[in-house]
Amino acid sequence: MSDYKSILNKIHGTIKASSDKGKVADYIPELSKIDINKLGIALLDNEKNSYSVGDAQEKFSIQSISKVLLLSLAFSKIGDALWERMDVEPSGDPFNHLSLLELENGIPRNPLINAGAIVVCDILLEHLEHPKADFINYIRAISGDNTIDYDLNVADSEKKTGFGNYAAANLIKSYGNLNHDVDSVLDFYFHSCSVAMNCEQLVKVFYIFMNRGNCLQENNYLNVSQVKRINAIMLTCGFYDEAGEFAFEVGLPGKSGVGGGIVALLPNQFCVATWSPGLNEKGNSKLGMLALEQLTTQTGLSIF
Numbered sequence: 001m002s003d004y005k006s007i008l009n010k011i012h013g014t015i016k017a018s019s020d021k022g023k024v025a026d027y028i029p030e031l032s033k034i035d036i037n038k039l040g041i042a043l044l045d046n047e048k049n050s051y052s053v054g055d056a057q058e059k060f061s062i063q064s065i066s067k068v069l070l071l072s073l074a075f076s077k078i079g080d081a082l083w084e085r086m087d088v089e090p091s092g093d094p095f096n097h098l099s100l101l102e103l104e105n106g107i108p109r110n111p112l113i114n115a116g117a118i119v120v121c122d123i124l125l126e127h128l129e130h131p132k133a134d135f136i137n138y139i140r141a142i143s144g145d146n147t148i149d150y151d152l153n154v155a156d157s158e159k160k161t162g163f164g165n166y167a168a169a170n171l172i173k174s175y176g177n178l179n180h181d182v183d184s185v186l187d188f189y190f191h192s193c194s195v196a197m198n199c200e201q202l203v204k205v206f207y208i209f210m211n212r213g214n215c216l217q218e219n220n221y222l223n224v225s226q227v228k229r230i231n232a233i234m235l236t237c238g239f240y241d242e243a244g245e246f247a248f249e250v251g252l253p254g255k256s257g258v259g260g261g262i263v264a265l266l267p268n269q270f271c272v273a274t275w276s277p278g279l280n281e282k283g284n285s286k287l288g289m290l291a292l293e294q295l296t297t298q299t300g301l302s303i304f
């Protein structure tokens with residue numbers, strides 16, 4: 001068995017010293033205030049042993065990582081009917097691009113780009129009685145952590161500046177692929193992106209995708225086939241136009257967010273989360289990717 005504790009300490013020490021940390025996202029004003037020097041890593045293994053280092057207990061905005069959680073909740077509600085509203089192909093485009101949406105008649109390429117998550121939010125508005133409360137309660141239930149919550153300042157900040165998402169939602173609506181009004185869908189979408197968690201909480205939430213649909217609390221929400229599909233989508237679409245590079249360097253399904261978080265997992269083995277707010281030019285955490293590359297290289301463990 002790998003000595004995760006000393007491997008994580010070693011990686012943290014090496015990475016912390018990097019001079020090029022990338023650039024903090026500033027298109028959502030509230031995110032630009034974050035200290036670029038933060039660095040946390042947490043790992044939870046299949047025997048529920050947890051390891052963490054650095055700023056792993058400090059909360060940050062999970063942003064697009066929440067798209068996996070939206071997807072899993074919608075998938076558990078409506079099953080394969082989901083794929084009538086969106087595709088499962090990598091986009092090869094940045095997360096916020098609109099061009100493919102127009103070419104493909106308002107059917108988003110996959111659920112992990114902004115357009116796809118907006119359609120998932122529309123579906124959830126139909127199937128949840130109290131969408132915002134039910135979504136956060138789902139996250140709390142699968143992790144057993146009732147302290148996880150929305151960051152309303154971040155939600156508000158994005159609502160005021162999210163013009164690209166308004167454009168995407170309007171375009172999707174014009175093709176008839178949104179049933180609710182744009183404002184209600186985006187209000188839910190912006191809230192979902194604003195969920196704040198630390199690395200230790202993220203691995204508890206994502207344990208369900210590492211553990212065949214059984215969450216940390218031993219309850220089953222997704223069947224094995226659904227988890228296979230969600231992990232496949234994370235591998236092929238979780239890092240937008242850098243999904244190939246992430247698979248090449250790290251070799252795990254995972255998901256990033258512009259708050260600087262990344263969560264990744266090796267099915268039946270471990271779930272790992274990193275937080276370093278500086279992003280590379282593709283919008284993925286620069287040092288987070290490096291840390292995960294070192295983890296799979298030093299342990300010799302990846303899906304390949």
Ligand code: DON
Nearest residue numbers: 063064095193256257258283
């Ligand atoms: O909609 C947005 O642009 C953000 N709330 C989320 C983008 C994001 O995290 C992309 N991930 N790397």
